[in-house]
Amino acid sequence: MAANSVTATPRIDLYSDTVTRPTPGMRKAIAEAEVGNEQAREDPTVNRLCEMVAELLGKEAAIFLPSGTMCNEIAYRVWVDHGEEIVLEENSHALHYETGGPAALSGAMCRTIRGKRGMFTGTELEAVIRVPHGWHGQRQRLVSIENTANLGGGAIWPLEQIEDVAAVARKHGLKLHLDGARLLNAVVASGIPASAYAASADSAWIDLSKGLGCPVGGVLAGSRDFIEQAWRFKHQFGGAMRQAGIIAAAGVYALENHVERMAEDHANARLLAEGLAGIKGIGINPNEIDTNMVYFTVGGTGLTEQEFARRLLADHGVRIGPQGKDLMRAVTHLDVSRADIEEAIRACAAVVKG
Incomplete structure (x- = not known):
């Protein structure tokens, strides 16, 4: 912005x-948080938060990260190699407000779709799928969607539209990533569970520091193998933390008290x-x-x-x-x-x- x-x-x-700003109840939870060495996976509060988000999104595992931007960029780094392509809507947050992260951190190219209110259809995705040209062609690896769509005015993706996009992605061997910075806003407004929105995605995350009211952090979820790879890039990108239960406690409190x-x-x-x-x-x-x-x-x-x-x-x-x-x-x-x-x-x- x-x-x-x-x-x-x-x-x-x-x-x-x-x-x-943290509410009085959240500040109390922060002050009383049980902590440990997060990078060694020994912080009980961080571990609890990750378990909560993995269950919320219907995924096998999750990882606590300092920011939502890091959630996106680590997912891109796992799914996309240097010179490969991410497909996303032309007004996506990752394209405009993450300081060129896909290129800087993953060496990725971005192919855009002109959608409506930050969203696109399976037919529109199909139209930008590249025809293979042997060694000369650009290799596409990932489709990234944002729910809610920020520059779409906080628009909510219809569930069937996500499923449609996911079907086209799978047809062409592409992974699907869900930028869920404000996913819980979509959940509350639509009544559709977060796990349903994330079901078609290979990776998904929620932000803690927006509508949930936490001071910092995001949680990225996916398969156990995906999260194991994410741990490596978390360290490489400078996201290693120690007694992070202090801030993870805010996330636990928010998920229990601030969603509805x-x-x-x-x-x-x-x-x-x-x-x-x-x-x-x-x-x-x-x-x-x-x-x-x-x-x-x-x-x-x-x-x-x-x-x-x-x-x-x-x-x-x-x-x-x-x-x-x-x-x-x-x-x-x-x-x-x-x-x-x-x-x-x-x-x-x-x-x-x-």
Whole structure:
């Protein structure tokens, strides 16, 4: 996402769901965590978290990692060799916001699909499958999907569409990777279990530091063999940790206490979208709010996205992220209440009114 140049401290922070702070209950769990040597696989809290996520996603094993980006990049490194190709949607997070990680860390090429709201179909995947040309042809290895789709406005992949894409991938001998940074938002909004979404994927992960409200971390899951390979690259990429149970405890707490409450974030996002839709000059379709993300344009207000963001924060203490080309992104989370959303709507209206 575009960097926010506004530096004032916000009262209501809708910049991202990564700005959440640990709740009192989570802080207590962190303080009381039982710990050990994580890299030697001796930390009981880390091991418990990995078991929980493996079960949640219906996989044999899992590995705790410092970030969601590392989850993606380790999966790519396992599945793809140098010079080989990953197929993904043209607005994928891994393509735009992981500092060229696929190329830098795996030597991978990326072939993109122009989908709809960050998603694509099996037919669209079929259209970019390369015809083999002996030693001269580009070798494709992996299809990567993102659920929910960030730049698709937090869109939820229909389960049957994932299965369709997976069937085409298998037909051509390709692996399927699921970037599940906000997968649990999809689960709460749709009622479909995480294991169902991940069933067709050879690797999948969830982020702990977004809607779940943890300070750090992600958990990558797959077959036991896949996870054994992931351990090697975890160390190689600098992800080795020691008494990591301190931060893993936050993940355990969040999975036990913070999943169902995401429905509040989704309701707040819809409320925000409906309020913004009533402000002249702001462009938004409230019907496209699936989860906790609200994208809207401000070109019709006569302000640039940077100026809109600056005034909103400086004059009203509300932070919403400018995305470029008149586009703004607001993300609801556990530190934002319904009253905060109502105030944010009033603040946006005041900025437009000038």
